[in-house]
Amino acid sequence: MVKQTVxxxxxxxxxxxxxxxxFARHSYSVYGFVHNKQANNxxxxxxxxxxxxxxLDETACITWVQHIANNNGSIDVAVLTAGGFAMGYIADTNSKAIQQQIQLNFETAYHMARPIFLQMLQQKKGxxxxxxxxAGLDTRHALGVTAYGLSKSLLFRLAEIMRAEAKGTQLVVKVIVPSIIDTPQNRAAMPQADFAAWTTPEAIARVIFEQTMPNATPEEWVVMV
Ligand SMILES: NC(=O)c1ccc[n+]([C@@H]2O[C@H](COP(=O)([O-])OP(=O)(O)OC[C@H]3O[C@@H](n4cnc5c(N)ncnc54)[C@H](OP(=O)(O)O)[C@@H]3O)[C@@H](O)[C@H]2O)c1
Known part of the structure; x- marks a missing residue:
């Protein structure tokens, strides 16, 4: 059986x-994009x-996506997790701070999503x-995280536009919305919090994996975890 590419x-x-x-545990062919050599290890x-x-290198992203698609015949699943976070009320948020968050949360996703979307449109599925x-979904959660909330909100708008363009195909575009993830960084930043109330990366990964199964609902495009 041909392995699916993720x-x-x-x-x-x-x-x-x-x-x-x-995905690797389920025998998919998984390409993991990392920022640098150290992370690679x-x-x-x-x-x-x-x-x-x-x-942030858009040309390199396009080249890699095309290379992987050519080598494997298709791209079946893409999960764009790269991103980050910044605090700041409006008083603390100048235009540069917004640009930085848009680069980190939107452009890193868009540079990959665009060639992947075009490939999946050709396949008519993915x-x-x-x-x-x-904070990106509901402005009530964006208080004190202005640039972060604005940058993440663009991903929801992009997903809506892509969903409209992909209408009539089996190309599914979704936005996963984690609450606080149980990470070493969050534990260090919020030592008094109830860690048990947070979601683990593994639980979110499981939800994403299940979204690719035949019984998942393609209409439910915002998935809260
Ligand atoms: N943690 C939370 O509580 C939480 C809650 C809601 C949503 N989210 C979102 O969930 C996603 C994953 O969170 P996480 O905690 O797993 O974050 P993370 O551990 O910081 O991982 C993000 C990864 O993105 C990479 N990255 C950033 N800019 C890049 C670039 N220009 N090129 C290549 N790689 C780049 C980072 O590499 P470097 O470190 O080497 O730059 C890092 O490995 C993020 O989009 C975050 O905004 C997180």
């Missing part, structure tokens, strides 16, 4: 690593094919997942 960005990050491992050897790439956030 692309994961931010593959050395908390969520990206869990997602890459979840944190991927499970022999299970995930590492690609070192700065996702699963493309963005990682949003509550």
């Amino acid at each position: 692309l994961v960005t931010g593959a050395s990050g908390n969520l990206g690593k869990a997602v890459a491992e979840a 944190s991927l499970p050897a022999n299970k995930v094919i590492p690609v070192e790439l700065d996702l 699963y493309l997942f963005f990682i949003g956030s509550k």
Whole structure:
């Protein structure tokens, strides 16, 4: 049987690593995009094919997506986890701060999503997942995280536009919306919090994997985890 091909960005990050491992465990051919060599070493050897790439380099993203599609015949699933976070009320948020968050959360996703979407449109099928956030979905959660909320909100709008363009095909575009993820960084930043109330990267990875199963509902495009 031909292995399905999965692309994961931010593959050395908390969520990206869990997602890459979840698909690799199910015998998918997984390409894990990492920022640099050091990050590359944190991927499970022999299970995930590492690609070192700065996702802000749009031309390199297009070249890699085309290369992987040509080598494998298709791109079946893409999970774009690369991104980050910044605090700041409006008083603290100048235009540069907004640009930085848009680069980190939107452009890193868009540079991959565009060639992947075009490839999946040709295939007439595929699963493309963005990682949003509550702050990007609902402005009530964006208080104090202005630039972050604005940058993540663009992913929801992009997903809506893609869904409209993909109408009539089996190309599914979804936004996964994690609440607080149980990561070492969040534990260090919020030591008094109830860690048990948080979602683990593995649980989110499982939800994403299940979204690619035949019994998942393609209409439910915003998935809260
Ligand atoms: N953590 C949470 O509680 C939470 C909640 C809601 C949503 N989210 C979202 O969920 C996603 C994953 O979160 P996480 O905690 O797993 O984050 P993470 O551990 O910081 O992982 C993000 C990864 O993205 C990579 N990355 C950033 N810019 C890049 C670039 N230009 N080129 C290549 N790689 C780049 C980072 O690499 P470098 O570190 O080397 O730059 C890092 O490995 C993010 O989009 C985040 O906004 C997180």
